[in-house]
Amino acid sequence: MIADVLADAGSRMDRAVEAAKDDFATIRTGRANPQIFQKIAVDYYGTPTPLAQLASLNTPEARTIIVTPYDKSALKAIEQAIRDTPNLGVNPTNDGTIVRVTFPELTAERRKEFVKIVRSKGEDAKVHLRGLRRKSKDELDALKSEIGEDELARAEKELDVITRAHVDQIDEALKRKEIELLEV
Structure with missing residues (x-):
């Protein structure tokens, strides 16, 4: 029973760390990265649809992304969705067949702003x-009558070790992203 609770907590925390890393990837740096568009939803015939399902994304140059829609009728909607996305600071251009997104150089002030955003996302993670640790601890406390206090204390220590390892993973990913953002 204890092993099940700890394994469940570990797998939930693994998913939370991956979600945080994906979230960090959506913050743009000086280089163009298609992952920045990962969370953009395009209004496609009245339905919010992920951009990756509507178009292919290519990076021909360090600061340019070419968005090639599978359906040319979605071109305007894609362009508008990219333009309306906060924290991107880009102005996409549409030539009738593709959308070209050129990322301007980041100013030092803008880089520091992005670092604050990333730190906020890291703290949220x-x-x-x-919260996952607290939920798992409550599950362990519910087992107290069946397992005894010594086993409960050991399981809580093990839960703390699992939690600390996952927090360290988020801190490491955060540190890498900050270095990437501040790199000129």
């Missing part, structure tokens, strides 16, 4: 991990 850590709060989520602590």
Whole structure:
């Protein structure tokens, strides 16, 4: 029973760390990265549809992304969705067949702004991990009558070790992203 609770907590925390890393990838750096468009939803015939399902994304140059829609009628909607996305700071151009997105150089001020955003997302991920830890601890406390206090204390220590390892993974990903953002 204890092993099940700890394994469940570990797998949930693994998913939370991956979600945080994906979230970090959506913050743009000086280079163009198709993952930045990962969370953009395009209004396609009245339905919010992920951009990746409507178009292919290519990076021909360091600061340019070419968006080639599978359905040319979605071109305007794709262009508008990219333009309306906050924190991108880009102005896409549409030539009738593709959307070209050129990323301007980031100013030092803008880089620091992005670092603050990434730190905020990192803190949110850590709060989520602590919530998962609290839920798992409650599950262990519910087992107290069946397992005894010594086993419960050992399981809580093991849960703390699992939590700390996952928090460290988020801190490491955060540190890498900050270095990437501040790199000129």
